[in-house]
Amino acid sequence: MASIRGRGRPRGETRTRERILAAAVDEFGEHGYDAATIRAIAARAEVDSALVHHYFGTKGDLFAEAVGFPVRPDVEVPRILHGPRDEAGERIVRFVLEAFERPEVRKRGVMIIRTVVGGKLAAPLATAFLTRELLPRIAQELDATDAELRASLVASQVVGMIVARYVVRAPAIAEASIDELVARIGPTVQRYLFD
Structure with a gap:
């Protein structure tokens, strides 16, 4: 049957x-x-x-x-950048930190960063993804002639924060609360975005 x-x-x-x-x-x-x-x-x-x-x-x-990239830029970037403009930097930092506190995101994210830093094959792929998919989505939300540079500076700050907290595990940054890091790093990201 x-x-x-x-x-x-x-x-x-x-x-x-x-x-x-x-x-x-x-x-x-x-x-x-x-x-x-x-x-x-x-x-x-x-x-x-x-x-x-x-x-x-x-x-x-x-x-x-x-590649197991844990964030969809087309969905997340507009959502993060909409809202009160003077809080955008803090929202970006909080979003990334809260995402990386989830074990499945942290595992994939750290793997991608380590692969990009140490591997010749993955670096061009990740660079192309950033320059075609992530950074333009941030830049298009900004009303500035240098929007691409601003978006790249935001990315450099965020990647540096991820490396320090989750890859290198610099003690002071790794042990700091999300709220403290948002309060300290958010204004820098805000400046990159709008000042």
Whole structure:
């Protein structure tokens, strides 16, 4: 007697998604973020491009998942930067610190940073992701002629904070409360954004 499948995920969906993800890792690894295309990833996975978009959305979303990047810039950046302008720097710092306090985010985030700092393959991928997906999203929220520089300065401050607290574990920073770090680092980020 044939088994009757109930409702739910169709057969092969998980395998198809995993195949696309594996193809993306290979494509990004071989060609870099800029040169990799959804079409090439789909061809490598032997699926239609529309299926890649169905499972992963944009190339930025697919890259974020392929490397385990814990934040979706398209969703988070506008949300963080909207609200009272004079609190934007503090909101950015608080968001990052609270995200990194979650073990699954910290593990992936630290792995990405260590890989970028120590690996020739990952550095261009992460740089391209930052310059194409993250920094422009911050810059487009700013009303300034030097918005790109301001966004890059914010990124440098945030990455430095993450390295000091979670990678190097500098005692004073690692032991400081989130509120204290927000109060001390937030104004610097605020200055980069708007002063």
